[in-house]
Amino acid sequence: MNKDEAKERREVDLDRLDRLRGAVPPRPHDARAIAALAANPGCARRSVLDAAGIDKDATATHLGFPAPFGRSPFAITRGNAFEALVKESGCAELLRLLRELLGLPVAEAAYTDLGDIGGDPSAHLRHAHTRTLLDRAARDGAGAGTLYDHPLLRLEIAGQSAYLEPDVVAFLHGGRFHIVEIKSFAVIDGQAEPDKAAAAARQAAVYVLALKTMLEELGHDPGRVAHDVVLVCPENFANRPAAALVDVRRQLAVLRRQLARMTRVGTLVDALPPGLTFDLAPGDDGVPGRPAAELREAVRAVEARYAPDCLSTCDLCFFCRDEAAGQESTDLLGRQVRDALGGVATVGEALGLADGSREPGEGQEEIARLLRLADRMYAELS
Amino acid sequence: MDALRGEIRRAVRARESVLARSLRAELRRAEHSWQQELTARDSAPVEEHGAGPEDRHDAPGTGRAQTGRSAPDTSDEPAPHTLSDEPAPHALGDGPATHALGDRAASRALGGGGAPGARGGAAAGVWRARVVRPGATGREGASPAGVREQVCQALTLIGVPAAARVVVALNAALGAAPLRSAQIAVLRRDEERSFRAAPHARPYYMCAALTDRLSAARGLLALSTWPLERRAVGPLSPRVDFLITAIRLAEHLARMAEAGERPSPAAHRLLSRLAHNIPGIGERQGTSNGYPRTRHGPGGRTERDADGPVPGGRAGRVPGARGQGTTPGPTTASWPAAGVQADMSWPVSDGEPDRFAAGSDGPDPAAVVRAARAELEVHAAGDAAARAEIARRAREALPEAGRLFGVATTTRAARRPR
Numbered sequence: 001m002n003k004d005e006a007k008e009r010r011e012v013d014l015d016r017l018d019r020l021r022g023a024v025p026p027r028p029h030d031a032r033a034i035a036a037l038a039a040n041p042g043c044a045r046r047s048v049l050d051a052a053g054i055d056k057d058a059t060a061t062h063l064g065f066p067a068p069f070g071r072s073p074f075a076i077t078r079g080n081a082f083e084a085l086v087k088e089s090g091c092a093e094l095l096r097l098l099r100e101l102l103g104l105p106v107a108e109a110a111y112t113d114l115g116d117i118g119g120d121p122s123a124h125l126r127h128a129h130t131r132t133l134l135d136r137a138a139r140d141g142a143g144a145g146t147l148y149d150h151p152l153l154r155l156e157i158a159g160q161s162a163y164l165e166p167d168v169v170a171f172l173h174g175g176r177f178h179i180v181e182i183k184s185f186a187v188i189d190g191q192a193e194p195d196k197a198a199a200a201a202r203q204a205a206v207y208v209l210a211l212k213t214m215l216e217e218l219g220h221d222p223g224r225v226a227h228d229v230v231l232v233c234p235e236n237f238a239n240r241p242a243a244a245l246v247d248v249r250r251q252l253a254v255l256r257r258q259l260a261r262m263t264r265v266g267t268l269v270d271a272l273p274p275g276l277t278f279d280l281a282p283g284d285d286g287v288p289g290r291p292a293a294e295l296r297e298a299v300r301a302v303e304a305r306y307a308p309d310c311l312s313t314c315d316l317c318f319f320c321r322d323e324a325a326g327q328e329s330t331d332l333l334g335r336q337v338r339d340a341l342g343g344v345a346t347v348g349e350a351l352g353l354a355d356g357s358r359e360p361g362e363g364q365e366e367i368a369r370l371l372r373l374a375d376r377m378y379a380e381l382s
Numbered sequence: 383m384d385a386l387r388g389e390i391r392r393a394v395r396a397r398e399s400v401l402a403r404s405l406r407a408e409l410r411r412a413e414h415s416w417q418q419e420l421t422a423r424d425s426a427p428v429e430e431h432g433a434g435p436e437d438r439h440d441a442p443g444t445g446r447a448q449t450g451r452s453a454p455d456t457s458d459e460p461a462p463h464t465l466s467d468e469p470a471p472h473a474l475g476d477g478p479a480t481h482a483l484g485d486r487a488a489s490r491a492l493g494g495g496g497a498p499g500a501r502g503g504a505a506a507g508v509w510r511a512r513v514v515r516p517g518a519t520g521r522e523g524a525s526p527a528g529v530r531e532q533v534c535q536a537l538t539l540i541g542v543p544a545a546a547r548v549v550v551a552l553n554a555a556l557g558a559a560p561l562r563s564a565q566i567a568v569l570r571r572d573e574e575r576s577f578r579a580a581p582h583a584r585p586y587y588m589c590a591a592l593t594d595r596l597s598a599a600r601g602l603l604a605l606s607t608w609p610l611e612r613r614a615v616g617p618l619s620p621r622v623d624f625l626i627t628a629i630r631l632a633e634h635l636a637r638m639a640e641a642g643e644r645p646s647p648a649a650h651r652l653l654s655r656l657a658h659n660i661p662g663i664g665e666r667q668g669t670s671n672g673y674p675r676t677r678h679g680p681g682g683r684t685e686r687d688a689d690g691p692v693p694g695g696r697a698g699r700v701p702g703a704r705g706q707g708t709t710p711g712p713t714t715a716s717w718p719a720a721g722v723q724a725d726m727s728w729p730v731s732d733g734e735p736d737r738f739a740a741g742s743d744g745p746d747p748a749a750v751v752r753a754a755r756a757e758l759e760v761h762a763a764g765d766a767a768a769r770a771e772i773a774r775r776a777r778e779a780l781p782e783a784g785r786l787f788g789v790a791t792t793t794r795a796a797r798r799p800r
Binding site: 084 | 545547548593595597599600617618619620621623624627656658659661757760761
């Protein structure tokens with residue numbers, strides 16, 4: 001496919017995605033949403049809805065399955081307070097942590113607030129400012145600055161620009177940029193909650209990718225962005241920050257694959273029935289005017305891959321869970337069970353194979369034998 | 383005057399406009415003579431203050447009234463440009479009259495005299511007597527005029543631009559009536575409005591620090607009496623200001639100790655917090671950066687970095703710092719016993735560890751000053767040059783109000799070639 005054809009194809013895809021979305025502007029992506037993409041890369045429904053920039057929350061609400069999302073105001077306040085503590089007095093705490101963790105020389109203590117450019121600047125202007133200063137830092141090397149607070153990066157997600165704001169970008173004497181992610185969940189006795197640490201790593205990977213992309217655009221080596229991000233969390237039960245390096249190479253790879261998939265979302269969209277749309281047809285008052293049953297059918301036309309993890313990352317989770325329960329899908333039992341029951345789609349089928357009431361199909365012999373063994377052991381025990 | 387005001391209200395209610403007008407004129411005359419009387423009394427010794435004007439001073443908005451155009455006694459004072467060490471001219475007692483002499487005398491002393499009451503232990507005592515309201519409990523806030531003075535005092539103590547949070551912490555550490563960040567935000571807006579409405583009506587203003595784009599630095603407070611170079615904020619300035627804050631607080635605590643006063647636990651806690659982030663303090667105590675090793679222990683090291691080396695404190699890089707290159711690195715070996723003990727000894731009230739809970743009552747102020755100065759030397763020249771450049775540009779480009787409160791430079795910044 002040459003360049004013109006690729007461009008043409010892209011325009012067709014964008015046009016199709018616009019029709020899928022309806023007459024509303026696309027919803028901008030944020031780092032959390034992009035990170036959530038990497039959490040369940042196999043879900044075509046999420047890929048299509050995100051690529052089209054559809055407001056999944058409004059869709060879920062209209063379908064009768066509103067997601068109880070939104071962080072608690074207490075958590076937000078705590079998060080902000082902790083971030084303010086780490087960044088107080090020109091990131092004094094952060095400087096100490098970086099000196100301990102990365103061996104930052106004492107002379108490097110410059111702090112630049114990229115968000116503070118006077119007045120109430122637009123995202124575009126802030127991004128341009130970030131770009132200029134980080135370009136200068138990458139060119140000048142040492143002495144250009146060390147800590148860049150409130151940078152605004154940009155990432156292209158399926159043809160749309162998403163603006164992303166990492167907590168801090170640290171530029172070290174070795175000419176490497178480090179993303180610093182400040183999170184308010186505690187690291188107790190050296191251990192953080194795995195879910196939260198994984199989510200933080202995914203989110204930081206989004207920033208790393210955005211920064212790498214920006215350096216590449218500016219003609220610098222993207223390898224100058226470290227794949228080790230600095231995760232700053234409160235330590236134990238005090239509010240004292242502690243830092244750790246987290247390698248996000250795996251998350252980066254998943255994210256890249258997923259974003260490339262979204263760029264090639266055309267293949268997914270081509271398989272959908274023509275004329276399909278997720279338009280809520282909102283009236284003047286913003287209330288959706290489309291019948292819920294019709295929307296349900298439209299959403300069901302795109303295949304989902306539900307997993308219990310979706311409950312913490314996707315707005316449509318309850319709808320998909322309900323759908324999976326209705327089909328008795330083994331997805332409901334979690335990824336491990338689903339993978340173990342490879343080739344067996346429903347719970348009923350698995351039970352039938354276990355008690356022998358159902359003959360195994362081609363390729364199901366092995367799993368049927370294991371299920372019957374499990375059934376026998378269960379019967380003996382109970 | 384109260385009787386007159388009552389008469390005016392009755393006249394207005396009865397729609398007797400002519401009567402109301404004449405009564406108003408009479409009230410104005412009475413107020414004018416009262417003002418003159420007040421001026422005369424103000425120049426007399428403090429002890430002679432009667433109970434008459436007290437209620438007036440304590441009324442909300444007094445700060446504006448006493449420093450606005452209608453108050454000739456303050457507008458003719460020259461703005462202070464130096465910080466003097468001379469003791470306050472007023473002898474302050476403990477009685478109600480002292481308290482009631484109020485904000486006016488205090489603000490005159492602060493503004494006209496140069497305000498740095500916090501030089502020396504005795505002066506600190508005077509300052510506290512002035513700022514802390516007798517009988518004030520921990521939950522009581524300060525009046526608007528009091529807030530202004532307190533902020534000014536905290537800023538004067540450290541002598542560099544500071545964020546509201548730092549001002550609040552300093553204020554608490556020095557035992558003054560509690561402040562809230564929100565009060566300071568209101569104060570800042572009020573100061574700018576006041577200056578733009580009537581320039582130089584007040585002897586000093588809370589103003590902004592200027593960024594390299596000549597806009598107001600977000601969240602930083604400064605005093606208008608400082609030279610522009612001190613109010614400009616370059617890339618190294620936040621660190622330099624942080625170090626100077628630590629030095630000034632440590633010096634203040636040392637002076638208090640010399641004068642035989644015992645600083646509050648909050649002051650020690652604040653100094654500990656600042657000292658914690660300065661390399662080169664605490665080797666004396668045999669801990670890394672003066673903290674129990676637990677804080678550099680396994681916490682914060684997730685399984686991902688367990689195999690990676692974690693370099694020790696880089697304190698050794700500071701020229702002139704104690705114990706060059708000998709800072710013990712964080713060792714997991716030291717974690718179990720000492721760590722648990724240190725954890726247990728941390729007060730849980732504010733989540734802030736008391737770093738010397740084991741016996742000593744805070745970091746050694748002299749050590750803090752030494753270590754902070756050592757790091758300051760590294761940054762001083764670069765920072766001074768950057769600040770001077772910003773100040774020069776501000777002088778060339780900005781009108782007076784802009785120099786004090788910054789300008790919104792979104793468009794200018796976009797156009798300025800970089």
